[in-house]
Amino acid sequence: MNYRLNDSGELAGLVFAAAILSVLVTDVLSGWVVRGLVISAPEPAAITDAPEKKTPRGKGRTVAVATRKRGKEK
Amino acid sequence: MTTGLLLLGIVAGAYLAARSASEWLATRFLIVSGAEYLLLGVLLGPEVSGVIQASTVDGFAPFLTLAFGWVGALVGAQFHFRDLVRIPGEHFRIAWTESALVFGIATGLTSALGVWWLGVTWQEMAVPAVAVGAITVSSAPTGIAVVSRQLSARGFLVRQLQITPAVDALVAIVAFGLVLALAHEAPDMAHRPPTPTEWAVITLAIGLVSGVLFHLFVVGERKIDRLFIALSGALILSSGAAAFLRLSPLLPALLVGFVLVNTSPARDELREVLTRVERPLYFVLLIFAGAALQVEESGWLLVASAFVLIRIVVKVGSAAAAGRAHHALPSLGVRWGWGLVGHGGLAVGRSL
Numbered sequence: 559m560n561y562r563l564n565d566s567g568e569l570a571g572l573v574f575a576a577a578i579l580s581v582l583v584t585d586v587l588s589g590w591v592v593r594g595l596v597i598s599a600p601e602p603a604a605i606t607d608a609p610e611k612k613t614p615r616g617k618g619r620t621v622a623v624a625t626r627k628r629g630k631e632k
Numbered sequence: 633m634t635t636g637l638l639l640l641g642i643v644a645g646a647y648l649a650a651r652s653a654s655e656w657l658a659t660r661f662l663i664v665s666g667a668e669y670l671l672l673g674v675l676l677g678p679e680v681s682g683v684i685q686a687s688t689v690d691g692f693a694p695f696l697t698l699a700f701g702w703v704g705a706l707v708g709a710q711f712h713f714r715d716l717v718r719i720p721g722e723h724f725r726i727a728w729t730e731s732a733l734v735f736g737i738a739t740g741l742t743s744a745l746g747v748w749w750l751g752v753t754w755q756e757m758a759v760p761a762v763a764v765g766a767i768t769v770s771s772a773p774t775g776i777a778v779v780s781r782q783l784s785a786r787g788f789l790v791r792q793l794q795i796t797p798a799v800d801a802l803v804a805i806v807a808f809g810l811v812l813a814l815a816h817e818a819p820d821m822a823h824r825p826p827t828p829t830e831w832a833v834i835t836l837a838i839g840l841v842s843g844v845l846f847h848l849f850v851v852g853e854r855k856i857d858r859l860f861i862a863l864s865g866a867l868i869l870s871s872g873a874a875a876f877l878r879l880s881p882l883l884p885a886l887l888v889g890f891v892l893v894n895t896s897p898a899r900d901e902l903r904e905v906l907t908r909v910e911r912p913l914y915f916v917l918l919i920f921a922g923a924a925l926q927v928e929e930s931g932w933l934l935v936a937s938a939f940v941l942i943r944i945v946v947k948v949g950s951a952a953a954a955g956r957a958h959h960a961l962p963s964l965g966v967r968w969g970w971g972l973v974g975h976g977g978l979a980v981g982r983s984l
Contacts, residue, residue: 588775588974589662
């Protein structure tokens with residue numbers, strides 16, 4: 559195809575038209591696409607650096623003290 | 633003047649429709665609003681009915697600049713340090729890889745296509761190619777927002793689909809802002825015109841200085857109305873100064889949002905103000921963008937359709953490659969890039 563642009567304004571016009579067409583085509587159905595993905599998503603399994611779940615400080619200390627006391631009683 | 637009034641009426645109608653119809657469509661039918669406003673703008677513009685003339689759109693340029701600034705500030709406000717450190721780094725690694733791949737592939741492909749197909753030189757193609765790369769990389773966060781709200785969905789995929797559009801927007805805005813600065817034409821009247829590097833520094837300085845300056849106005853302020861006025865002032869100043877200097881208004885506004893949300897104790901209120909006004913501004917931006925569409929070249933539909941298809945392929949492929957590179961495909965699935973295909977108004981704003 560011998561498509562030739564005469565100046566940079568034509569190129570900008572083409573880019574603008576392409577962006578508008580892209581928004582028109584892709585935005586409307588993006589909700590449905592994401593919904594399909596979320597529903598069929600595999601279970602999370604590969605989080606390597608997720609924050610560890612810690613025992614609340616007070617609770618852990620109480621349990622530790624009670625265990626020590628039980629040990630002494632034995 | 634009559635056209636201006638008519639336009640204001642249309643904008644008011646769009647605003648009311650946004651308030652009532654947009655939310656209803658999203659919650660009931662999962663339809664993300666935006667395209668219909670763009671279509672409305674095209675129908676009203678000089679290409680179809682001619683109700684809105686090109687001169688009218690030019691007259692509303694300051695309003696469009698504010699809309700760009702608002703969108704940029706909303707992106708910057710997502711990068712609050714304390715929130716970011718709570719998110720597992722895996723998500724950011726995947727998002728940055730996906731963004732870099734899409735941006736690199738789109739820029740390279742556009743350069744090659746421009747040289748071989750459109751008949752321009754590599755030098756002429758450098759700036760447009762980076763601009764197209766920046767336009768291609770951006771993704772709409774609205775689809776995932778609608779779905780996560782409707783399904784109350786959580787998990788690795790949902791979190792990834794929330795983070796990646798933010799990183800995409802950051803990459804796009806920074807790349808676009810810097811390329812506009814680096815390719816800036818020297819003003820005629822200047823004694824010694826700034827160098828490209830100085831233009832880039834000026835772009836960053838406008839945003840940082842405005843952010844620090846308006847931090848003083850909003851510090852300790854919790855009332856939404858006052859925050860709205862202060863924020864509008866900050867964004868009018870930063871994006872207006874950037875637009876006056878023929879620089880991108882998005883990057884300075886992004887920095888304003890970033891500075892304010894990281895320094896102000898009222899960051900939740902700031903985000904609320906930004907989010908509340910964003911949708912109506914976005915719809916108005918889309919109407920103006922649609923009205924500004926003027927294509928005289930033959931075969932533009934073919935080129936635009938090719939762009940849409942190539943963007944989808946690049947997005948989905950890069951997302952899969954990023955997931956594979958970070959061993960996250962078992963959690964994300966190979967098709968997770970489809971969630972990033974929605975393009976969003978940021979792309980239209982940049983191309984405008």
